[in-house]
Amino acid sequence: MMTSKTTRRSQAWFGRQDKMGFYYRSFLKNGGAPQDQFDGRPVIGICNTWSELNPCNAHFRTIAEHVRIGVLDAGGFPLEFPVSSLGEVTMRPTAMLFRNLASMDVEEAIRAHPLDGVVLLMGCDKTTPALLMGAASADLPTIGVSGGPQLRGMYQGRAIGSGTDIISMSEQLRAGEITLEEFHEAESAMNRSSGHCMTMGTASSMASMVEALGVGLPGNAAIPAVDARRNNLARMAGRRIVSMVEEDLVLSRILTRPAFENAIRTLAAIGGSTNAVVHLLAIAGRIGVELTLDDFDRLGRDVHCLVDLMPSGRFLMEDFYYAGGLPAVLRTLGEKGLLHKDAPTVNGAAIWENVKDAPCWNSDVITPFEEPFKPDAGIAILRGNLAPDGAVIKPSAASPELMKHTGRAVVFESIEDLHHRIDDDELDIDASCVMVLKHCGPKGYPGMAEVGNMPLPRKLLRQGVRDMVRISDARMSGTAYGTVVLHVAPEASAGGPLAMVRNGDLITLDVAARQLHLHVDEATLRARRAAWTPPAPHAERGYAKLYIDHVLQADRGADLDFLVGKSGSPVPRDNH
Ligand code: FES
Numbered sequence: 048m049m050t051s052k053t054t055r056r057s058q059a060w061f062g063r064q065d066k067m068g069f070y071y072r073s074f075l076k077n078g079g080a081p082q083d084q085f086d087g088r089p090v091i092g093i094c095n096t097w098s099e100l101n102p103c104n105a106h107f108r109t110i111a112e113h114v115r116i117g118v119l120d121a122g123g124f125p126l127e128f129p130v131s132s133l134g135e136v137t138m139r140p141t142a143m144l145f146r147n148l149a150s151m152d153v154e155e156a157i158r159a160h161p162l163d164g165v166v167l168l169m170g171c172d173k174t175t176p177a178l179l180m181g182a183a184s185a186d187l188p189t190i191g192v193s194g195g196p197q198l199r200g201m202y203q204g205r206a207i208g209s210g211t212d213i214i215s216m217s218e219q220l221r222a223g224e225i226t227l228e229e230f231h232e233a234e235s236a237m238n239r240s241s242g243h244c245m246t247m248g249t250a251s252s253m254a255s256m257v258e259a260l261g262v263g264l265p266g267n268a269a270i271p272a273v274d275a276r277r278n279n280l281a282r283m284a285g286r287r288i289v290s291m292v293e294e295d296l297v298l299s300r301i302l303t304r305p306a307f308e309n310a311i312r313t314l315a316a317i318g319g320s321t322n323a324v325v326h327l328l329a330i331a332g333r334i335g336v337e338l339t340l341d342d343f344d345r346l347g348r349d350v351h352c353l354v355d356l357m358p359s360g361r362f363l364m365e366d367f368y369y370a371g372g373l374p375a376v377l378r379t380l381g382e383k384g385l386l387h388k389d390a391p392t393v394n395g396a397a398i399w400e401n402v403k404d405a406p407c408w409n410s411d412v413i414t415p416f417e418e419p420f421k422p423d424a425g426i427a428i429l430r431g432n433l434a435p436d437g438a439v440i441k442p443s444a445a446s447p448e449l450m451k452h453t454g455r456a457v458v459f460e461s462i463e464d465l466h467h468r469i470d471d472d473e474l475d476i477d478a479s480c481v482m483v484l485k486h487c488g489p490k491g492y493p494g495m496a497e498v499g500n501m502p503l504p505r506k507l508l509r510q511g512v513r514d515m516v517r518i519s520d521a522r523m524s525g526t527a528y529g530t531v532v533l534h535v536a537p538e539a540s541a542g543g544p545l546a547m548v549r550n551g552d553l554i555t556l557d558v559a560a561r562q563l564h565l566h567v568d569e570a571t572l573r574a575r576r577a578a579w580t581p582p583a584p585h586a587e588r589g590y591a592k593l594y595i596d597h598v599l600q601a602d603r604g605a606d607l608d609f610l611v612g613k614s615g616s617p618v619p620r621d622n623h
């Protein structure tokens with residue numbers, strides 16, 4: 048399919064020879080655009096999440112400049128525009144609360160403007176799903192360009208990883224094993240270049256999803272932010288989007304069911320973030336692909352974790368890039384029959400064409416399938432009377448000895464309750480207990496914060512305990528680790544069984560059997576439910592109220608119910 052210059056979407060604005068044509072062209076001419084700029088050449092939006100409040104995306108003006116050059120190279124008309132930027136570590140109560148809001152911003156901005164194609168600039172965790180969700184609902188030709196990971200952190204002669212080492216060092220500080228001065232020095236050492244978190248956290252996982260879905264160019268996942276090849280990739284994306292408009296290669300032709308299946312298997316092979324589960328479900332919901340939690344379990348089951356990256360392993364994204372990056376992983380999946388080879392990608396080639404000769408330069412970082420870093424490490428979906436609609440655990444980041452465990456519940460009714468009591472030496476807890484945290488789900492926090500990897504009690508840390516079974520309706524950072532059961536659905540604040548758990552109840556986690564069971568009989572649970580009153584909602588007005596009233600549960604991607612699906616790009620009316 049080709050679109051001709053005269054039928055091009057932007058010509059509904061710029062192709063008019065009347066009052067409205069004057070409006071639409073004249074005001075853009077104040078930027079220096081000559082008359083022939085409006086002749087029907089593809090108009091490309093560069094959707095930028097640059098923000099100083101989101102340091103992971105703070106280098107995006109440079110990336111946007113390279114996209115712009117690429118668009119001009121190919122004869123397009125580039126127009127950069129800003130959308131909400133979501134800084135994972137700066138926003139409270141959690142950037143996730145605003146993912147859906149940002150996606151609305153993106154969708155409406157794309158639709159309302161005279162654009163024929165879009166390049167999405169994404170980096171920090173939530174910016175990637177927000178932009179993909181919004182773009183999916185508008186469905187123009189779209190390329191994703193990730194901002195790239197930071198260089199690896201270097202501290203006291205060793206590599207340290209974003210998030211992962213923050214978590215371990217803060218536990219060491221609480222246990223009295225390191226000084227505050229060392230802690231501060233590590234802060235500077237961890238963030239030493241532009242880019243997003245350089246562990247295989249949520250940002251790197253989502254950048255890998257962009258590449259595995261075929262919506263980014265090969266190499267998108269791992270090129271460091273400050274490597275010149277990142278700018279080169281941005282330029283190539285700018286050139287390519289112009290031809291994509293000419294080919295009418297809209298996003299729904301890329302984001303097909305096979306593309307999502309490729310992404311899910313890739314997520315398992317990279318030991319990726321549990322957050323990607325929620326985000327992929329939400330993106331699929333927008334583009335109209337049927338995807339369920341069980342797809343993650345079924346498709347990820349035969350896949351080994353091939354990359355030895357933090358938080359599951361030792362290395363960082365920079366090492367991953369030098370070892371061959373995601374193309375090397377995709378090639379291995381393809382060779383094992385675990386890739387839909389003909390899934391189309393934005394560069395016009397099927398995914399297999401892009402990766403079939405991809406080299407691996409370091410088999411310590413990207414391991415062979417026969418000798419995987421961790422076998423059978425796909426994300427596991429648990430069910431049982433404690434999580435009728437499912438819960439998620441990342442086996443590659445868990446302790447093998449806790450994967451089958453029964454313990455006594457120690458319940459925290461809220462995040463404040465947890466913070467208040469966790470370091471109390473009187474807390475009745477030992478290493479065999481199961482920590483349960485309630486009211487941290489989508490409605491309950493609100494926004495389903497990354498608090499599921501609860502800090503361990505200080506008195507147990509001092510005894511050398513480094514992991515315990517933890518269960519909640521929260522998420523956890525993609526950089527976190529431990530035997531942590533997340534995304535329990537329905538959440539406590541929606542009246543899920545999690546709300547009915549009491550101190551002393553026995554809970555069994557059995558990852559191999561995919562079970563999460565609360566050893567309390569039906570009649571007792573019914574009685575507890577009858578006595579239960581839901582907590583007062585966190586907001587009575589504004590966006591938070593809209594969110595709480597309409598957010599779907601984690602098993603459906605935590606999108607707002609009225610945002611599921613797409614409206615496409617038509618706008619029938621002029622503005623004057
Ligand atoms: Fe932005 Fe980790 S805080 S990617």
Ligand code: MG
Binds near residue numbers: 135172525
């Ligand atoms: Mg995070």
